Every structure is written in structure tokens, then in C-alpha cells.
Amino acid sequence: MxxxxxxxxxxxxxxxxxxxxxxxxxxxxxxxxxxxxxxxxxxxxxxxxxxxxxxxxxxxxxxxxxxxxxxxxxxxxxxxxxxxxxxxxxxxxxxxxxxxxxxxxxxxxxxxxxxxxxxxxxxxxxxxxxxxxxxxxxxxxxxxxxxxxxIWRVFVELLAQPPEERASAAILGLDEAPDKVSAPCIAALDAGDIVPLATITCFNDFKLLQISWIYDLTYTTSRRLLRERGYIQSLAATLPDRPDIRQAVSKALAALSA
Ligand SMILES: [Fe+2]
Known part of the structure; x- marks a missing residue:
């Protein structure tokens, strides 16, 4: 070409x-x-x-x-x-x-x-x-x-905006309640799996899915770009502060650096 x-x-x-x-x-x-x-x-x-x-x-x-x-x-x-x-x-x-x-x-x-x-x-x-x-x-x-x-960039930028300024179609109509999160999504991330779409019931679950994409990257360059851009840390900062979530996220970040 x-x-x-x-x-x-x-x-x-x-x-x-x-x-x-x-x-x-x-x-x-x-x-x-x-x-x-x-x-x-x-x-x-x-x-x-x-x-x-x-x-x-x-x-x-x-x-x-x-x-x-x-x-x-x-x-x-x-x-x-x-x-x-x-x-x-x-x-x-x-x-x-x-x-x-x-x-x-x-x-x-x-x-x-x-x-x-x-x-x-x-x-x-x-x-x-x-x-x-x-x-x-x-x-x-x-x-x-x-x-x-x-997609990580889009969501990180979206999360930094006041809800009323967000492009409506971007959050896919998911429940944005700040403390809502589903146990199967945390468990999947903790196990080093991609969070299954069927387990997602709210916006925080969707963030966990996005973090679990770390396990779906193919190229070393992609992992380097992701580390440099710090999207995972930005996403994680908007999740409820709980030990089980912190542990699952730390594992994902460790896998990203490995
Ligand atoms: Fe795309």
C-alpha cells in the first residue's frame, strides 16, 4: 500500500x-x-x-x-x-x-x-x-x-469531566453510583482474567473491565505506552477504596510492569 x-x-x-x-x-x-x-x-x-x-x-x-x-x-x-x-x-x-x-x-x-x-x-x-x-x-x-x-484515554478524560458535560453515549447508560461494584468483576480481575461482559452491572464494573484489558494486550510497545500514560492509575483512583479492589488492581499493575 x-x-x-x-x-x-x-x-x-x-x-x-x-x-x-x-x-x-x-x-x-x-x-x-x-x-x-x-x-x-x-x-x-x-x-x-x-x-x-x-x-x-x-x-x-x-x-x-x-x-x-x-x-x-x-x-x-x-x-x-x-x-x-x-x-x-x-x-x-x-x-x-x-x-x-x-x-x-x-x-x-x-x-x-x-x-x-x-x-x-x-x-x-x-x-x-x-x-x-x-x-x-x-x-x-x-x-x-x-x-x-x-478507549482508556477517552474514559480517563470522561471521568475528569463533570457528569453533565459528558458525551451521553460514552458511559453506555450504566449506573454511576460511586460505591456500587460487583463481586464477580473484582474476582475476575484478581484472577488475572478479562472481566466477563455478562457480570457488568454498573459503571465501576466497567472500569474493572477496562483495567482487566491489561491482560489482553499483545505488544510490548502497548504495555510501555500504557505505563507511560498512567491510565490504569487514573481509572483505579475513581473506584471505591476497598482492600479487595486495591489487591486486584495491584496485581494487574504488576502484570503490566512484568
Ligand atoms: Fe475504536
Missing amino acids: KKQQLDSLFAWFDRYVEPFLDTDPEGAKNIQLKIEHTRKVCDVMALLSAGENLSENETHIAAATALLHDIGRFPQYRRWRTFLDSSSDNHARLAIDVIRDDHVLADIDPSEQLLIEEAVRFHNLLAPPDKIRSHTRQYIDLIRDADKLD
């Missing part, structure tokens, strides 16, 4: 997302959040590509994956006014529809098209499929790490 092809993709993205901002202030805020997320995931992907010594061609493919991974969020929000896949449609599948309908990758080498589409399609799965060609797997792992690094 050539630099010029990547540049046209970025230009296409700007043209594509613009009309989605033409809505009420609440909607525009939510759309803006996703545009910003996409740009920052692209920034993280550039750091990951450099840190993991990707070739120039691989770096371009990874950048295209980052740019397109959440393109399904725009039609999703316009149609359902939510970013919750469970109450609308899988945003990764919607992304593939956009890529195909708009012929976004039409002038790109078919084998590279496939790599990008597969990475986009699988970026949000709880666990990526086992049986996958090794080269595709690399881009799936890259986008999953880059996406997580920016």
Missing part, C-alpha cells in the same frame, strides 16, 4: 464523517467523540508500528485499519442514537458495509484489502478467532491494542 493511497483514505474519511456532525448538539458531541477517537487511534497505531519495527508497507496497512476500524460508528449512531452494539448492530459489521458500499478500498491490492477488512471485522470481538492466517492476526492484534489504548 502506497503512502498516496493512504493519504486518499484519510481525505475520504474527512469527507465521509462531515455530514454526521450536522445534527443536534448532543448528537454532534457524540459524533465528535468518535472522530477524535479515530484520530488518536491512528496516532497510537503510528507509535505501535514504529515500536514494533513494522515495514513501511505494514505501517500503511496498520494505519488504514486504524482509520477505518470504527467507521461503522457513524451510521450506527445516526440510525440508533447509541454506541451500544447490543441495542443496535455490530459496529464492526457496519464498518464493512461502509467500506464496501463506498468502495473505500477499491484501488488497493486485493490481498491488502482483505487484511484491512479482516482486522476491522474482528477488532471488537471479545477474543479474536483462533484459526486465522498469521499475517491477518498481526493487524487484528495491532488494532485491538491501539483501540484499547485510546
